[in-house]
Amino acid sequence: MKVLIVGAGRVGTSVAENLVSEQNDITVIDTDARNLQGLQERYDLRGMHGDGTQVAVLEAAGAADTDLFIACAASDAVNMVACRIARQHFNVPRRIARIRAADVAEYPALMGEDGFCIDALISPERSVTTYLHSLIEFPEALQVVEFAEGRISVITARVSSGSAMANRPVEALREAWPDVTACVIDVLRGGRPLQAGIQTVIEPDDEVVLLVDTRHARRAVRQLREAEKTVHRVMIAGGGNIGLRLARQLAEESYSVRLIERDPARCEYLAVNLPGNVLVLQGNGTDEDLLRRENIGDMDTWLALTSDDEDNIMSSLLAKRLGARKVIALINRPAYGELMQGSHIDIAVSPAQATMSELLRHVRRGDVAAVHRLRQGVAEAVEAVAHGDRKTSHVVGRRVGEVRLPKGASIGALARGEDIIIPDGDTIIESGDHVIVFVPSRQQMARVEKLFQVSPSFL
Known part of the structure; x- marks a missing residue:
């Protein structure tokens, strides 16, 4: 499949590296030649220096015979205009736009043939927020994703030593929960998949990937590990788009939320735009004195959601040491995430993977x-x-x-x-x-x- 991507920033790079590994013909357009050079050095793809809203640039990039057009530049306006040109001038059959503005999807006319000709919207901030919310709602899980309009869940959970399934074969699932619709689809031991069969014995600390009727999810997971206390108190470091969205959603659901943001002007914006039951604090998530004053040891969940991987890792390690029950860190670099998850950081969330899950449905x-x-x-x-x-x-x-x-x-x-x-x-x-x-x-x-x-x- 021939894919044309506009934008070689964080999202565009993630999309390119994921799709190029599946033997697609990838071309990336960006106004920053340095971004393109880095991509071309690492991957087998073509870079085109230029503006993705210019017809001549799109033509030179091969838009005329492109199968899939993905506009994920930093600007919503660039992405929308690029999709319209791709459809009306080059007749590209499928067009996807990365859009930050939350209200665009509410106006179908903007996306249709009389608008910007967008087949599908992707929003990394929305995808990550939804994923983080599912982890807060399901504290026993390392990953929760849904299918069939939420009726089927795939849940990853780490087996505890006192669970009903520890040291028992996979085939014992039916015996352990006869009234639960579920099956084991994968078992990881030491981070490596076992390609488990029905005779595979599940050991403590294994990560089990479970497919389950969502109505039975909590009963099933509690056969793998003991039930954890319901989350009520949440502290978030980082008041960017993701922190803002998540804090607002949790506050509307009666969670107790404290949000730490470094920038004073952003703090004022957050205080005005968040519900009154969200406490906005100006400071740094790596400030030990601040965390102690705000009783970090009483927090059910700590989330580090800044744009800096190192800050997220360090603040999460500190929060865990000071007593936070569960810590979740947003980590962009895959190598960092693999190193940190399962150590003192309970869950490392990759924004790129959350975004790719949304995009792949259209690919x-x-x-x-x-x-x-x-x-x-x-x-x-x-x-x-x-x-x-x-x-x-x-x-x-x-x-x-x-x-x-x-x-x-x-x-x-x-x-x-x-x-x-x-x-x-x-x-x-x-x-x-x-x-x-x-x-x-x-x-x-x-x-x-x-x-x-x-x-x-x-x-």
Whole structure:
């Protein structure tokens, strides 16, 4: 697939490095030649120095035969105009824009053919905020993502020594929770996947990736680790867009929220634009005296959400040492995140991975309803809709055991109408089923996509 990306900033770089690894033909446009040089040195892609809103630049970049156009420059206006040009002048079939403004999606006319011709919006701030909120609501989990409009959840949790599943094989799940619709789709030990089978024994400190009917999620996870106290008191370091969005959402849900921001002018803005029950503090999250004065030891959750990885790591380590029950840090550099998660930092959140999960739904071929990255972006879980019949589809009318999935991939659940089904090898997939597929490596996704593409004879 030929992909044209406008913007080589943090979001554009993340999009490029993720898509180029899947053997796409990538071209990136940016006004900063240094950004492009760094990308070209690291990845097999083409850089084009110029303004993505100029017709001549887009033409030179190959817009005329582009399959997917992604505008993720820092400016909303640039992204919107670039999408309109890509559609009206070059007839690019799919166009995605990164938009910061929260209200654009509320005006469909702005996105349509008479507006800026945008097929889909991505908002990193919204994606990260939603993901952080799910971690606060589900304190036992390391990761929570949803499929089938929230009816199916994929949850990663670390097994505690006193749990019902510790030192028992995967097949004991049915015995441990007979009334719970769930299955284990992956087990990680020491950060490495085991490609677990039903005989695999789950050990304390293993990370178990569980697919579960959302209604049963809490009961299922509490078989893996003891229930944690409900979160009520939250302290956030960083009053940027993500900190502002999260603080507002938590305050509206009656959480007790304290927000630390370094910049005095930004503090004034936050104080005016946040509900009165959010306490805004001017200071630095690495200030030990400030954290002690604000009773960090009484906090259920600490979140470090500044734009500086090092500050987020150091403030989180300090908060943990001073008694915060759970600490979550926003970390952009993948190497930092892998090093820190599971140490004194409970969860390292990658903004890039949260954004990619939102974007991939529009990138994957076939009828894809949702895609989420798992295991620091190594694996994926995808919700694909089965269409056609046995003649026109590779999956419809076939038993799950007959579907030719890549090695290690598995079908974890089917959403059929109102029913959530954990299939066995004899379960037959029907047209219209939403099929949740776990794929252990991104490089295998192309084969999974082909399985859910119907033949040209399907009408």
